[in-house]
Amino acid sequence: MKRLPTGGRIDRAAPRAFTWDGKALGGFKGDTLASALLANGIRIIGRSFKYHRPRGLYGAWSEEPNAIVDLAWKGEHDPNARSTLVDLQAGMAASGLNAWPSVAHDVYGLIDRFHRFIPAGFYYKTFKSPRWETFEGRIRQMAGLGTLRRSDDRRRYETRHAETDVLVVGAGPAGLAAARAAHAAGLRVILADDRAAWGGSLLWREGVIDDRAAADWVADTIAGLDGATLLPRTTVFGAYDHNAFGLLERRPSAADGWATERVWQVRARHVVLATGAIERPLVFPGNDRPGVMSAAAVLQYLREYGVLAGNRVVLVTNNDSAYETAHALIAAGARITIADARPELGAIARRAADHGIQVRANTVPVNTGGRHGLRWVDVAPRDNLAARERIPADVVAISGGWSPAVHLHSQAGGKLRWDAAEAAFLPEAARPGQHLAGAITGGTSLAEALEAGHHAGTVVASTFGRASAVLPPRAEPAAAPSPIAPLWFVPVPDQRQWIDFQNDVTLKDVALAARENYASVEHLKRYTTLGMANDQGKTSNVNGLAALAAFTGREIPEVGTTTFRPPFVPVSLGALAGMRHGRLYAPIRHLPSHADHLGNGAEMREYGGWLRPACYLRVGETVPQAIQREAASARQAAGLLDGSSLGKIEVQGADAAAFLNLLYYNELATLKPGRLRYCLLLRETGVVYDDGVVARLAPDRFLLSPSSSHTAGVLAMLRAWHQTEYPAMQVAFHDITAAWATYAISGPNARAILGRLATSIDISDAALPHMAIADGSIGGVPGRIARVSFTGERSYELSVPASHGAALWRHLLDLGARDGITLFGIEALSVLRAEKGFILIGTDTDGMTLPVDLGVTAPLRNKKVDFVGKRSLLTPDATRPDRRQFVGLLPADPRFVPAVGSHAIETADGKRRSIGWITTSCRSPALGRSIALGMIEAGRARIGETVELFHLGQTSRATITAPCHLDPAGERLHD
Amino acid sequence: MRYSALNLFRQGLAGQTGWPQAWRSPEPRPSYDAVIVGGGGHGLAAAYYLAKVHGMRRVAILEKGWLGGGNTGRNTTIVRSNYFFPESSAIYDFALRLYEGLSQDLDYNIMLSQRGILMMAHTEHDMELMARSVNAMLINGIDVELLDAAQVRAEVPLLNFGANARYEIHGGFTQRRGGIARHDAVAWGYARGASGLGVDIIQGCEVTGFDIAGGRVTGVQTTRGAIGAGVVGLAAAGHSGVLAGLAGFKLPIQSYALQAMVSEPVKPVLDTVVMSSATGMYVSQSDKGELVFGAGLDLYPSYAQRGNLPVEQAVIAGMLEMFPAFRRLKLLRAWAGLVDVCWDYSPIIGPAPLEGMFLNCGWGTGGFKAIPAGGWMLAHLMATGQHHPISAPFDLSRFTTGRLIDEAAGAGIAH
Amino acid sequence: MLLMPCPWCGPRDEPEFQFGGEPATRPIPAAEVSDQRWADYLYLRTNEKGFHRELWCHAGGCGQWFLVERDTVTHVIHRTLKPGEPA
Structure with missing residues (x-):
């Protein structure tokens, strides 16, 4: 492994120092963390989840199953960073995870020695006695990947919404051609690609388009998309109903810090899926050894980052695509042997042989070796696996064919079909508003991809009645490839062959699942955890299905496939939540006189979505003391309450x-x-x-x-x-709630205070009796006064436009000063209304309370029209005599305030039974004792009886009364 | 073969090749004494108890897809019995008690982890309502404890006690016997147990109609032919309404999607199940290390078992409001189950309007935790034709009498 | 995420809307309706799998109620109708 002096898109003039497991290493601008680790010769980057097997890089992008690391940088931390997706930055500190003391020397690797005793699902068969929890703690410590730091994440996350004519997913040749055609037809285009650079496979595959080098064509095409929304570093992670898509954009921050993650919700009239394909591994004994890599990834590291993954490479393939890797490696100075699993050499293989590359047909790998990474690979003829031959190698580059990236198609409800010739699941047909182009539809040449992309763009344009103003891009037609010959696994009985690298699911596990009749693909997945790791089965899915098919004697289409679920790649939870946190999670409404309340010493609390004064604290006063003082003052003199949040x-x-x-x-x-x-x-x-x-x-x-x-x-x-x-x-x-500020002035002095107010409204009892309302001007602004009481005292409710609210508030305070006006908050109001037995909705009532339970029966008897809910008041349950009814309670001990939520209980046969509960309780300053309200079974018939109250194991006693504890005749309203 | 460490060891020496099938996959017989529609947890448990408790041998389960593939395999695996009304407490605690012995009973580790559940209260009003609930549970004999803010903090230090928290934590309550269990294992354990007792589990067999003679159900039509049935039990969760339609009656049920999500795995950070009334979310950490979380129903009826981005974002925002440290974790998978919801969010258990047919449906979001009891009750009904005392209050007739069992209302929520 | 064509405002995102249930005919005069009939009106719904008629309200927009014909499996919205518009 080494960095070549030239080549790649890295900037060798911009070195970037970072650390790996505490060791100082260097990379360059343009590296991923993975490419930098590879360039530094770091072989073991991870440990597998279950057996703690050493693991190195397999892939180069989002399919990577192994190289998940702990990443710390600039005070922030990612416990499970996929090194292939991390843009290398100076000062990053990366380290291996799920290992001790390090991934290179992990003592837990010992577990692997016992692998035969812990097959798939072993935990279902043991750890039962005495109970699972006896073992669970240990197992939990062993499980998990990274370690979450227990500090808050201060990174910024954003949300965007967009609507577009066409969303093009993937900026490889097909996607670019589609975007270009749609854009030229005048459509609104969003082009999203998960890489930082445009071009998709053109970033690492050679080609000539419109007589230019592919890279130049890409640059020209992007430059031509003026006005389109170009989203590099953006993964379309989910497809939802009606062509809605979720996108994750990683924006380099201005301070060159952690990328700002931004989630887009895009509603697209059309979508072009040009998502490409993911290379599948080959399943063979020892295929998890560090150094066994995707052939495409080897090529990507070479062409994009100038990193030669190995000097002695054995390339194992069952299809033509990997040959480009071979040629590139030779050109970079590596020694190479090709083992082609197909029985005969095709045209491309013969061409390689003509170039002097050693190519063996009908050859498969049967074992690998090397303690801390690959040293050799054994190969054998496919039809004579015993005839092994050992080839020294530091890299085995494998290609088992390609799995089209059908995830978004499937998430949107699209069906898949198994294509035997391609040995892949392909989209059966495009969904409405969806267009497919490029490798998502199976193996395509560059020319075919360009043509399909252009076609998709013009089809989209035609639905808008537009024609594209550009000619299709052209590339040299490629010779027909030799067909792929599936090699799902190598029939060597004893050794383990990995299907899911991260979760350690081997061929034997699939065989065990099949043997035990976990034969549905979903059962296989759940029983073995195949595809459940955080690479989401990108590399393991098809190989697992094929193995299950083989073990259950079925064809792959009969086995079916599991459902692809969003997100396509793991998306940080913070990004999905976006700005919705803290106060913005559920904004609280503020009163027009909010600032005055604060100035008046208010203790603000949230009530029903509004921030309102609970009470106004005076110096040295506790909250309960303030509540008692305020409630007493409102009865003895006058109280002023901000009621602006009351609905209007x-x-x-x-x-x-x-x-x-x-x-x-x-x-x-x-x-x-x-x-x-x-x-x-x-x-x-x-x-x-x-x-x-x-x-x-x-x-x-x-x-x-x-x-x-x-x-x-x-x-x-x-x-x-x-x-x-x-x-x-x-x-x-x-x-009109928000348009008005409303203040209630309540108490025996209320009338006197209002008498000093400049208002056009006649507030005499004759003109404005209890339960009357009048319009007029108040202090020169339009207003309204209502005579209504929530306290049982003579009360006036004054409303003025919200913008005049604060002024009126101050004015009323001034006017009332000499009459002892006191500000009172919601808590004192609650005491005052409890004394009167007035209900508070949602406190004294709940989702079972009928009006008859509250003792309000007259309308049901007398009202003639068929009002909402009437018929439900006549059902057997509604007319039961033992319904819970609203009553008052007087605790036997007048100093004891029974907790709200205490139940009244009956005991029969030694068993307690609840007969209701307390909904409100407090100390009443007017009565100088504790009072309560509650809902008690057949409560009205029990007035005068004593009941036992229960709260958290403690009991007390109280007498049932009518709800109204004070002034039942209502005389104070008129005092 | 018994499931044990010793047998695992022996099989290890033999390459794990000697394990028998966990359950058989037989061809359907022409008729059965009892046919259960729906091979999820409730149906499998009902079949198991029919065979084990009631001695019935000619029992079949008909499953449209693969067993355990509905809500049993899609839920967030929480078990608890902290309910307000005595009727609810009785059935959910019956379930929890069966869960407590289930790994032994089934010889299958369902990984019951009684790590406790913790429900948070965010205002004084919440605390009062919580006290009402806690007292009701204590009177019902459920093991709950009311906690103050400091106690909550001690239990779950990662919770948001910061100054910027939208919802202050005033306290909460815990049920220590609550926790999580491995959902698939519950289905598989019951399937293995039932199959071992002779129950035929027929997967890939969709019911397309019912044979009715003289006002009584006599059999089912399926994609694998007609199957005679002495009695029929419906335990098909989200599809109960569809089956009722085939049988010629309607149910007071609506089917909704309920979304669930998991994060990437991390080392243990959360040792209990946490729920919040303010955000509606619930979260636990699986033994594998993933956060498993969800919240309320989707807002409109659906038979689509898939996620919806705005709902996911709202759920996640709610969780992060509780656990700011989780912001940097990543969402790994999101999916949806299909739940059938009654007006009062309580299940329907009892005779159907068609003679010989019995219902186990309407569990809404609470089905997993009730599996053993739901199965037990359905088995009792199918074997005896009579309600078990615990299931009687959940009879369909409650909608006519008005005697609903509305837990949300009991918890003080008006709707 | 549905794209709901409000009959007044045109296509809008799902979060602007509120689902209002299946239309149910209110039996009147209620006082003369049996308990069973009233319970059916309150609680029984077709809950169709597939083609489904339902009410929605553009609560975050024009505030108007309208009828929607939607597939509950695919979520395809066949059409939306203003109240009183011939079906």
Whole structure:
């Protein structure tokens, strides 16, 4: 292994120092980590998952199963970096993983000695006694690949969305020709390729296109695609419904740091899949030894990175494609022997022989040797495997044929068919909006790929009624290749032959699975873990199927294939999440007076998607103390609450009253303009969905106040019922929540404070009694005052446009100062409403609560129209007498506040049974004792009874009461 | 041959060539006393218990594809029994207790790892609702513990306790008997056990119709011919509605895709199953080292067993919100199962509207953890014609009476 | 990810829409409907595998409900209809 003085696309003037297992090494700009390791003669880069066998590079790109490393750089870390996909950067620290002390000398390699006792699925047959967990810890430590660092990842991830006429996947000859043709027809084109450089196989295969060197044609073609979206370093990792695609773009960062990963969601009217093919390994004894490499990869390392993988190379193939590697290696000075598994030498083989290369027909490898990497390979005639001959070699370059990269086609629901002549699964037919070009359709020459790509581009253009303005690119037609002769494995009984390198699945494992009747391909995969490693079976899939077919006496098409699932390559979770983290994961809404609340010492908490003051802390005060103080002040003097998050939905139209009457549980037709009514809204199942005050502003105009967290839901429900059930009704809805700031002033001094407010609204009790509403101006801006109370005290709710909210807030504080106005938050409000026995939706109710459970029965009895949910209130279960009902509870110990979530229990035959639970509890400052609310079976009939409460094993007692603990007659509303 | 370390050793010396088939693949017989449609966990378990507990020998399982290939092989492998209502606790804990002895019973290591499950609470309100649930479970006899934030941190230090966390962690609860099991092994273990007791497992056999005579099912039409049946059990998860249609009735069920994902494997970082109510996600680390995670259902009915990028992205974002350190891990595979969902998210177990037919369906997202109990109950129904006391509340009739078993509602979620 | 042709707004991405279930005819007058009939209306759906008629709402767009004919296996959307549009 060595770096050649010339050749490749690396920049020899830009050296890049890095470390491998702590050892300082050097590479160049343009290297991958893998090519740099190879150039430095590093043979063992990984250890296999199960047997800890030493592993070296097999491939050169995303198919690589072995060379997964730990990578640290610039304070960030990748626990499972695929070295073939890492652009080498100065200062990178890479090391082997899943080994101790190092991959080169791994003591766990000892496991391999016991391989015959731990075949596929051995763990299903043992580790049962006394229990799996006895062994699990050890096994977990042994499993896993890299080690995740327990620090936060600070890399930046981005998301993009795009829509295009045509997405071309792959910028090899076929893809470039397709993009060129579509672009010339004036279409919007996105061209994506997972390599940093354009050209696909033209990066490492020779060719002449339109009388130029392929590289020049590639450069000219790319230069000509002005206006197209060109995405190099971009892997199309997933195909989804309706031609949606997921793309992962790795953008070199400005600071030359870790690439910024960006996930694109592209909706393409058409897609051209020019994804190429992946070279398959050959399965033979000892084929996992470091130094056994893909023939194409050997060529890539040579042509792209100027690295000669070996000096003595034995090239083993069953098809023509590998011969280019042989010629290139000879030219680079390597000694080479070709073993061609096909019975006779074809034209290309004879040409190689004419060049003086030793070519043996009908020859297969039967063993390899070498302690820390390959030293020799035994070959034998295919029909006489005993006649072995040993050839010294430091690299065995293998080609078992090519598997078209049908992943995206299959993910999109495309079918595959087995093509015996190609010995490959090919797309059966293109999906709608999908076009296939190049090696994805089977072995193609350069000329054929160019033609197919151009054709795909022109077909796409024609669907838009356009013609392409360019002539198809031309290349010299190639001679017909000699057909591939499948060599699925070498029938040597004893030695292990690897099919899945990373997961250590061997031919024997497949045989065992077949013997035990895990004969479905999915069973094989799951039982042996074949193809389940993080190379996702790119190199092992077809070889595994073929082996299973052989062992079960079936043909490959009968065995079928497993489903290809996204992503095509592993995609970092951070990139998939994109910007959606922290606050942006689920943005929180802020109140118009947010800054004032902070200035007032508010402890802000999230309630129903809004950040609202829980309470306002004074110096030296605890949260519970603040809550008690605020609640007491609101009863004794006056309290000011920011209620802006409360929903506001305007309902207008000639049929508004009739429509709302069909929707709401309570009677609304009789509500007079200027008046309010507290209402329940049910689901069709009868369950209470929301509660709130409904205001009738005018005969044809209503204002709803859904709970903060239910506003969007209520609006959706109104729309749904209107459009799907009552479309003829003249009614329209508008969510105006964010347009208004709303403040509630509550308490005995509320009236006096409001009396000092400059407003055009008459707030006398005669003009504005309890449950009335009026429009006018407040402090010179349009506003509205509603007389409605959530505390049981005389209360006024003032609304002004949101932009004037903060000013009104400050003004009310000033006006109320001499009357002892106190800011109170949601927690004090909850105490105040608990004292009154008012429900809080989602706290005192749940997805089972019917209005009858809350004691609201009049509408069911009296309301004539057939409102939403009515029929569900008449079912056997809804009319059961033992339903849980909303009640109050007074703990036996007035100082003890039973936890919310405590259950009331009955004990019969020594068995506890829940008869309900506490939904709200607190210390009541007004009553000077603890109080609670809850749902108790047949609770209303039990008023006065004592029940046992249970919380986390502790019990206490409480007496059942009516829900309202304070002022049941409601006199304070009018004080 | 018994599965044991000793036999593995002996077979090791013999090249592992002496193992018999784990299950037979017989040709279907003309008729059976009991035919189960659906060769997933529930169907295989039902067949096993029919043979083992009820002594029935002429039993067949008809599987359209390959056994264990539906939701049994596609779920996130979580087992637990932390349910709110006594009815749910009873059935899921029955399942968990059977799971606890299953490796021994089946002589097949299902790798039950009772590493505990941990559900997080993110607000004081969450904590209150959680207390309600925990108390209900304690009263139902389930082993749960309410945890405060410090205890959660001690259990799962990698959780996001940072200042930028969108959802603060206020506490949580754990069920220590909960955990994960190897899903394929559950199917294979039951298949091997059932086959050993004489049950015919017929794979690649799709039911295309039912023979009905005198208002009673007498057999099934399949792609491999007609098969007579004394009684028929349906245990076909996402396809229950399709089978019901063939039998001439409808079910209160909708079929949805449920997505699941795994990351690349890493050395152990997560020793328990973590679930979050705020993000809806759940995650555990498999013994192999992969993070296995998922969240809620897709948003519209589907019979397509494939992933959907926006849903995947939302699920992943939810997980990373809980575990920022996982951002640098990579998604390895994403797929979808096909679940049949009832309005109340509880299963339907009981007689079908057609005499001689029995239902085991509607498990929604909870089917895997219930496999032993679902199988046991279906076997009981098919053998006796009567409900087991544990399955009675899950009868189809609950939709008419309105007596739903709505766990989400019990947990305080209005819908 | 569906590309949903909203009858008013044209093709839009799936996340803008909300699935609204199979259309179910509300039995009226409800008070006279049997428990069974009411339960069927609430809970029974065809749940077709294949051709499926369903309601969707362009919740993140125009807010309009419409009828969709969709294949639940392939997710092909055959057509979308405005309410009242002849089927």
